[in-house]
Amino acid sequence: MNELMSSTESHDTQAFAALSEKLRVSPNDVVKVYEEEFTRLHAQARVKTYVGVLAMSNTKDILHKTASRRC
Numbered sequence: 001m002n003e004l005m006s007s008t009e010s011h012d013t014q015a016f017a018a019l020s021e022k023l024r025v026s027p028n029d030v031v032k033v034y035e036e037e038f039t040r041l042h043a044q045a046r047v048k049t050y051v052g053v054l055a056m057s058n059t060k061d062i063l064h065k066t067a068s069r070r071c
Contacts (some may be wrong), residue, residue: 015056023063034059 011032016034038055043049 019056019060019063023060025063025067030059030063033062037062040056 016027016030020030022028034055037058038051041051041055041058042048
């Protein structure tokens with residue numbers, strides 16, 4: 001679990017902030033979804049090199065769909 005948390009902590013917080021602004025969602029929501037996706041993908045991945053990139057992409061997609069439903 002420490003590996004998962006350190007990945008989130010070391011991830012560029014500017015990316016979370018930028019995604020939060022772009023999608024007009026709370027930064028906490030971005031981090032929460034990212035952590036869930038990272039954990040899910042990390043558990044399934046055979047090669048873990050790009051898990052963070054995939055988790056961020058999935059986070060963007062999930063939050064975009066959620067934000068679209070609210071409008």
